[in-house]
Amino acid sequence: MQMRALVTGASAGLGAEFARQLAADGFALVLVARSADRLRELAAELPALGAADVEVLPADLTDEAGLERVAARLQDAARPVDVLVNNxxxxxxxxxxxxxxxxERAMHELLTWVPLRLAHAALPGMRERGRGGILNVASLAGRLPSGSYAAAKAQVIALSHALDARYRRDGVTVTALLPGFVATEFHERMGVAADTVPRAGWADAPTVVREGLAALRRRRGVVVSDWRYRLAAPLLPLVPSRLIAGFGLGARIERGSGR
Ligand SMILES: NC(=O)c1ccc[n+]([C@@H]2O[C@H](COP(=O)([O-])OP(=O)(O)OC[C@H]3O[C@@H](n4cnc5c(N)ncnc54)[C@H](OP(=O)(O)O)[C@@H]3O)[C@@H](O)[C@H]2O)c1
Structure with a gap:
């Protein structure tokens, strides 16, 4: 049976890697981001990797009309989407x-409202078909008291838990993926130099994506990626919040700047 995945933020970084790995698994793909040209370039690459069919759906997800176009695509029962990657x-x-x-509003919407809106669009069809998966790319920062980005990621972790607990019995898994630092365009887009974080601290996108997809397949509710962050994760609650905030430790987790 042909499976189809919709990936948001597919034009770069983790999203492009999700598309490549899902293509290699034989998924048909729907690619969403603002940069139509980059999506088309990626779409041209995917059939050779194994994707049966690739749709390009350019949209600014912080724009109401753009978000609703993607929601409508998820609700299209004629071309069902089996896996939604909110990335x-x-x-x-x-x-x-x-x-x-x-x-702040644009970031908050993109990280919290958009995953909720798209999960709300995708879930009824998945439930009806008795199968489906939603992978929410959160962050290990969501477990730290470190600014509004971390607070937004905490919210998407909570949403993932809540939906997974409720819809697992209907055959739908909702997994939260919690990476630490990953080498993508993320920090560059923020104007943060890569050398702010020691080389050893960077996970690579293929590993993080592989671990995220494996967790979804195994129906795990939450996964920390990669191994160095799995080792660090149990220690985080032991670090006093004041220390994290005061020394910019939490801020470094995503910003790499310690400002
Ligand atoms: N890199 C890290 O260290 C790290 C760590 C933990 C979690 N994460 C999370 O991982 C996810 C992917 O980030 P990344 O590291 O892959 O960053 P990235 O390389 O900067 O990619 C971000 C993607 O999001 C898309 N995007 C941004 N704003 C958008 C909008 N308004 N509408 C539609 N698409 C939009 C971008 O495409 P366009 O510009 O073409 O729209 C791009 O495809 C994010 O949720 C991030 O918070 C990253």
């Missing part, structure tokens, strides 16, 4: 006291 994301570079509120 698109960015972070506000400035600390909370100095950021523009419009930037």
């Amino acid at each position: 698109a994301g960015h972070a506000v570079a400035e600390p909370f006291h100095a950021s523009a509120i419009a930037d």
Whole structure:
């Protein structure tokens, strides 16, 4: 049976890697991001990897009309989507006291409202078919008291838990993927130099994506990726919040700048 996945933020970083690995698994794909040209380039690459069919769906997910176009695609029963990867994301570079509120709102919407809206669109069909998976790309930062990005990621972890607990019995798995630092365009887009984080701290996108997809297949509710962050994760609750905030440790987890 032909399986289909929709990946948001597929034009770069983790999203492009999700598309490649899902293509290699034989999935048909729907690629979503703002950069139509980059999506088309990726789409041209995917059939050779194994994708049966590739749709390009350019959309700004922080724009109501763009988001609703993607929601409508997820609700199209004639071309069902079996796996939704809620991956698109960015972070506000400035600390909370100095950021523009419009930037905070755009980030908050992209990281929390968009995954909720798209899960809401995808779930009824998955439930009806008795199978489906939603992979929400959160962050290990969501377990730290480190700014509004971390708070938004905490929210998507909570949403994943809540939906997984409720819909698992209907055959739908909702998995939260919690990476630490990953080498993508994420930090560059924020204007943060890669060398702010020691080389040994960077996970690579193929590993993080492989572990995320394996967790979804095994119907796990949450996965921390990669191994170095799995080792660190149990220690995080032992670090006092003041220390994390005061020394910019939490901020470094995503911003790599310690500002
Ligand atoms: N890299 C890390 O260290 C790290 C760590 C933990 C979690 N994460 C999370 O991983 C996810 C993927 O990030 P990444 O590291 O792969 O970053 P990336 O390389 O910067 O890719 C971000 C993707 O999101 C898309 N995007 C951004 N704003 C969008 C919008 N308004 N509408 C639609 N698409 C949008 C971008 O495409 P366009 O610009 O073409 O729209 C791009 O495809 C994010 O949720 C991020 O928070 C990253």
